[in-house]
Amino acid sequence: MAVEIPQGTKVHVRVPASSANLGPGFDTLGIALTMYDDVDVEVVESGLEIEIHGEGADTLPRDGSHLVVRAIRAGLKAADATAPGLKVTCYNTIPQARGLGSSAAAAVAGVSAANGLVGMSLTPDQVVQLSSAFEGHPDNASASVLGDAVVSWTDVPVDGQTLPQFHAVGIHAHESIEATAFIPSFHASTDAVRKVLPSDVTHQDARFNVSRAALLTVALQSHPEYLWEATRDRLHQPYRADVLPVTAEWVNRLRNRGYAAYLSGAGPTVMVLHTEPIAESIIVAAREDGLRVEDLHVAGPVEVTTTV
Numbered sequence: 001m002a003v004e005i006p007q008g009t010k011v012h013v014r015v016p017a018s019s020a021n022l023g024p025g026f027d028t029l030g031i032a033l034t035m036y037d038d039v040d041v042e043v044v045e046s047g048l049e050i051e052i053h054g055e056g057a058d059t060l061p062r063d064g065s066h067l068v069v070r071a072i073r074a075g076l077k078a079a080d081a082t083a084p085g086l087k088v089t090c091y092n093t094i095p096q097a098r099g100l101g102s103s104a105a106a107a108v109a110g111v112s113a114a115n116g117l118v119g120m121s122l123t124p125d126q127v128v129q130l131s132s133a134f135e136g137h138p139d140n141a142s143a144s145v146l147g148d149a150v151v152s153w154t155d156v157p158v159d160g161q162t163l164p165q166f167h168a169v170g171i172h173a174h175e176s177i178e179a180t181a182f183i184p185s186f187h188a189s190t191d192a193v194r195k196v197l198p199s200d201v202t203h204q205d206a207r208f209n210v211s212r213a214a215l216l217t218v219a220l221q222s223h224p225e226y227l228w229e230a231t232r233d234r235l236h237q238p239y240r241a242d243v244l245p246v247t248a249e250w251v252n253r254l255r256n257r258g259y260a261a262y263l264s265g266a267g268p269t270v271m272v273l274h275t276e277p278i279a280e281s282i283i284v285a286a287r288e289d290g291l292r293v294e295d296l297h298v299a300g301p302v303e304v305t306t307t308v
Contacts (some may be wrong), residue, residue: 003118005076005083009043011116011306015109016299017094018101018143019179019271022220023231023262024212030143030150031220031273032299033179035100038091039068039109043117046085055092055102067103067134071110074130079118088113095292097187099265104140107131108302112145116304125167127302128152132166140265142168147301149173149220171217173298174224180278182254182270183292184246193266196239205234224275227260231273237263244268250286257282 017035021027037055048069050062060066064073068088076082090109094102108131115122122130128145132138138152145168152168216230240263241248247268254261254272257279264271270291272278283293 003081005043005081005117006308007043007045007084009117009306009308011041011113011304013039013041013109013113013116013305014303015039015105015112015144016147016302017105018140019099019181019269020101020139020143020265021233021236021262022216022271022273023233023237023260024209024235025139025151025216026209026233026235027137027139027154028152029213029216030101030139030152031173031179032143032147032149032301033100033181033296034299035094035294035296036299037094037102037105037109039113040089041072041113041117042087043083044085044087048085049087051089053089053091055094055096056090057092060090067106068110068113071107071131071134072114074133075111075114075122075127076118078126078130079114079121081114081118083117095183095269098183099188099263099267099269100181100183101140101144101265104131104135105144107134108141108144112302112304116306119306120304128168129166133163136164138166138168142166145302146170147299149298151217171221173220174222174275176275177220177224177227177273177298178275179296179298180272180274181264181292181294181296182250182272182286183294184268185290185292186246186268188244188266188268193240193243196243197236198239201235209233209235224273227273227275228255228258231260231262233262240267246289250289250291254282
């Protein structure tokens with residue numbers, strides 16, 4: 001029989017943004033970044049109340065279709081627990097539909113909030129599985145759950161009936177690595193940007209990306225001097241250039257100056273991993289071009305604080 005969580009139980013969740021792919025690691029590599037969404041959840045007598053502040057305050061739903069709420073309910077179900085009612089307050093700073101993992105962060109926040117309400121009975125692997133299921137791939141979600149950099153993968157059952165299984169392992173990014181995000185003012189739909197990708201790629205391009213993704217795991221951990229070479233990609237960024245021309249232009253401009261720039265997730269944000277500051281002239285030019293520039297650090301895992 002499901003356990004009912006007592007009224008008045010409260011949990012606070014702080015979840016980091018993430019950048020996925022990192023160039024060659026399509027749907028596989030990710031890194032957590034110091035930009036956060038905060039969510040407060042309180043168990044109340046009945047019903048559902050949602051407050052949203054910051055990003056998405058004017059557009060996100062305030063009913064059971066809200067992703068954080070759906071993720072809370074998924075987490076409670078997995079823990080065999082129920083709540084009579086919920087008050088959910090979201091403080092969003094992660095830009096939405098910009099390639100910084102806002103949807104994954106919402107899913108992680110919801111599942112982690114449920115986990116806090118039930119006394120942290122779900123393991124990190126379970127939180128990765130539940131939150132990744134909302135995305136269909138674990139690169140962003142696992143980075144927000146585990147923090148630091150991650151290598152993730154998906155097991156797709158051949159029977160067509162069993163749900164995919166999502167997995168991830170953390171890797172510690174070198175202490176010298178920083179990140180700078182160049183964030184356009186426009187949005188990008190992950191589904192729309194995925195549609196431009198070909199169904200098949202050449203063996204040569206696959207081999208190219210396998211080598212760079214392998215090199216990137218080494219560059220991230222111990223040899224950041226290889227970040228430029230390791231962030232090269234042939235599987236997805238060239239195909240997305242036509243639908244994200246501003247992003248493609250800035251990836252090229254930055255890479256031509258020697259910076260390890262890549263399309264963050266499905267974009268349109270351009271991310272640079274670096275160990276030395278980016279030239280001020282580039283920052284000024286980007287801002288003049290309408291881009292928001294954010295200096296970020298590698299973040300730790302999602303944080304959960306529960307009070308009763």
